[in-house]
Amino acid sequence: MDFIELEDVRKVFDVRKKKGFLRRxxxxxxxxxxxxxxxxRGEMVGYIGPNGAGKSTTIKMLTGILTPSGGRVRVxxxxxxxxxTRLAHRIGVVFGQRTTLWWDLPLIDSxxxxxxxxxxxxxxxxxxxxxxxELLDLAELLAVPVRQLSLGQRMRGDIAAALxxxxxxxxxxxxxxxxxxxxxxxxxxxxxxxxxxxxTTILLxxxxxxxxxxxxxxxxxxxxxxxxxxxxxxxxxxxxESERTLxxxxxxxxxxxxxxxxxxxxxxxxxxxxxxxxxxxxxxLVTEIASAYPLVDxxxxxxxxxxxxAKMYADRAELG
Amino acid sequence: MGAGARLGSxxxxxxxIAAMWIRSTMAYRFSFAMTLLANFVVTFFDFxxxxxxxxxxxxxxxxxxxxxxxxxxxxxxxxxxxxxxxxQVSRIGRRVRDGTLDTLLVRPAPVLxxxxxxxxxxxxxxxxxxxxxxxxxxxxxxxxxWTVLKVCVVPVMVLSGGVIFGAVMVAGAAFQFxxxxxxxxxxxxxxxxxxxxxxxxTIFAKDLVRGVTFVLPLAFVNWLPALYVxxxxxxxxxxxxxxxxxxxxPLVAALCALLAGLxxxxxxxxxRSTGS
Numbered sequence: 080m081d082f083i084e085l086e087d088v089r090k091v092f093d094v095r096k097k098k099g100f101l102r103r104x105x106x107x108x109x110x111x112x113x114x115x116x117x118x119x120r121g122e123m124v125g126y127i128g129p130n131g132a133g134k135s136t137t138i139k140m141l142t143g144i145l146t147p148s149g150g151r152v153r154v155x156x157x158x159x160x161x162x163x164t165r166l167a168h169r170i171g172v173v174f175g176q177r178t179t180l181w182w183d184l185p186l187i188d189s190x191x192x193x194x195x196x197x198x199x200x201x202x203x204x205x206x207x208x209x210x211x212x213e214l215l216d217l218a219e220l221l222a223v224p225v226r227q228l229s230l231g232q233r234m235r236g237d238i239a240a241a242l243x244x245x246x247x248x249x250x251x252x253x254x255x256x257x258x259x260x261x262x263x264x265x266x267x268x269x270x271x272x273x274x275x276x277x278x279t280t281i282l283l284x285x286x287x288x289x290x291x292x293x294x295x296x297x298x299x300x301x302x303x304x305x306x307x308x309x310x311x312x313x314x315x316x317x318x319x320e321s322e323r324t325l326x327x328x329x330x331x332x333x334x335x336x337x338x339x340x341x342x343x344x345x346x347x348x349x350x351x352x353x354x355x356x357x358x359x360x361x362x363x364l365v366t367e368i369a370s371a372y373p374l375v376d377x378x379x380x381x382x383x384x385x386x387x388x389a390k391m392y393a394d395r396a397e398l399g
Numbered sequence: 400m401g402a403g404a405r406l407g408s409x410x411x412x413x414x415x416i417a418a419m420w421i422r423s424t425m426a427y428r429f430s431f432a433m434t435l436l437a438n439f440v441v442t443f444f445d446f447x448x449x450x451x452x453x454x455x456x457x458x459x460x461x462x463x464x465x466x467x468x469x470x471x472x473x474x475x476x477x478x479x480x481x482x483x484x485x486x487q488v489s490r491i492g493r494r495v496r497d498g499t500l501d502t503l504l505v506r507p508a509p510v511l512x513x514x515x516x517x518x519x520x521x522x523x524x525x526x527x528x529x530x531x532x533x534x535x536x537x538x539x540x541x542x543x544x545w546t547v548l549k550v551c552v553v554p555v556m557v558l559s560g561g562v563i564f565g566a567v568m569v570a571g572a573a574f575q576f577x578x579x580x581x582x583x584x585x586x587x588x589x590x591x592x593x594x595x596x597x598x599x600x601t602i603f604a605k606d607l608v609r610g611v612t613f614v615l616p617l618a619f620v621n622w623l624p625a626l627y628v629x630x631x632x633x634x635x636x637x638x639x640x641x642x643x644x645x646x647x648x649p650l651v652a653a654l655c656a657l658l659a660g661l662x663x664x665x666x667x668x669x670x671r672s673t674g675s
Binding site for chain 1: 408412415416419420422423497498499501502504505506507508509518668671672673
């Protein structure tokens with residue numbers, strides 16, 4: 080039996096818009112519009128989509144925060160919205176944008192409270208806390224009030240808090256949003272290790288395709304409340320034919336460069352933007368340009384998720 | 400989960416969270432002692448106003464000074480107890496607005512207990528102490544023919560009063576699930592109600608007294624039971640015999656608590672189906 084099961088799940092919000100002084104116009108927003116998927120135990124899945132696609136709403140239904148308007152949700156055999164507190168013992172949740180830690184108290188207090196609230200056996204708690212403190216580099220931070228932590232420190236603190244009670248599944252809603260490169264790397268490494276060594280099922284929503292590339296074999300794309308894609312990341316690139324961008328700074332203004340395997344998208348003074356397939360390597364391209372043109376500087380931009388999805392739409396429209 | 404189990408886990412969660420906050424304030428004992436004292440003094444000024452008034456007039460609405468002190472002490476203690484346990488729930492509107500309510504919903508504890516125990520502050524004991532102080536002082540001086548029943552009515556009155564105020568706070572907080580900026584409206588019922596009850600009912604318009612007797616039953620906090628103790632008639636007609644007023648407060652309190660609990664549940668359910 081699968082660990083997480085969604086069957087034709089819907090969530091409809093009633094939004095009221097002010098029209099004039101007292102008149103209000105009501106209209107329905109289908110935040111999640113008939114989504115079905117299953118996740119077996121121990122899998123690590125990326126859940127991506129643009130802003131307002133329904134990612135957070137799905138997570139909220141999986142954790143029991145929101146009651147679905149229709150369909151069926153089961154996590155570990157439990158209906159989240161009906162047995163929220165029972166399920167809470169078995170899941171861990173990290174919200175990137177808001178903390179589950181106690182804001183004005185030292186970090187360690189949040190952990191001590193979790194110890195008692197989740198009724199974690201003493202030995203288990205010690206072992207888990209020690210492990211998180213070591214791997215997430217928290218030793219120096221335990222006595223610091225949460226409000227004084229930087230975003231990256233707080234995020235690591237939040238991840239530890241979500242794991243002290245040995246949850247079977249961990250939901251992360253934008254866990255790397257706003258983090259610097261070092262913090263991102265640390266968080267990713269920890270999550271990968273957690274998934275392989277403890278076998279924790281992980282579902283993470285993100286804007287950052289690199290999160291997915293480095294962590295998840297399986298990816299689900301959601302837009303307008305519908306599941307657009309469910310499969311391997313490579314497949315997504317193929318379908319979306321997503322492109323990376325090479326930005327080159329030349330010594331002087333030149334006509335658009337002529338390089339095989341890439342096309343110039345934009346020219347602005349001595350700077351040019353070249354698109355090339357995401358599946359191709361940038362190295363031969365760079366060599367080519369460097370040997371033929373007066374190159375000063377360059378950088379590679381990864382495709383963002385919006386671009387991939389926009390491409391998916393465009394292709395479908397052409398096919399249809 | 401049954402209602403009993405829910406109550407049990409709620410109380411357990413409240414105790415854990417409150418203990419955490421107490422430990423953190425006790426880290427600064429001197430500062431704690433000062434805020435406790437400040438709290439005591441500030442609420443005491445309330446009472447100084449009444450003291451000053453009685454230095455100019457003989458009675459207030461036919462009540463002498465010790466009788467008004469009795470009313471004052473009873474409502475202040477009851478309100479103080481409710482504020483100590485549930486005063487924080489009025490902040491729920493902010494949590495709904497900024498979305499931090501979600502983080503409470505993923506913990507294995509009832510949301511009401513988590514909200515109530517958040518920032519639990521023992522300094523609020525200052526208000527309770529001050530109310531008790533005035534109440535005991537009034538009980539010593541007040542001219543009453545004490546009977547066993549009258550002696551029993553006093554502590555029951557204070558506890559029931561605390562529950563009634565607490566119920567109003569919770570119902571008011573539940574209302575904020577729909578009207579997120581209603582905290583001030585709710586305060587006018589709780590803080591305002593407390594101020595109202597510090598004075599004898601005879602000085603207010605009869606319609607107001609009827610309102611707080613039959614609509615929002617704040618009169619059961621102290622007016623009705625205290626007037627029974629003092630052997631005084633209630634200024635508006637009651638549909639029941641005045642001797643019953645001694646027994647009604649616990650019943651009214653239980654009913655209020657039940658209604659408030661239902662309001663809270665409806666509010667939380669509305670939040671969980673709209674997500675705000």
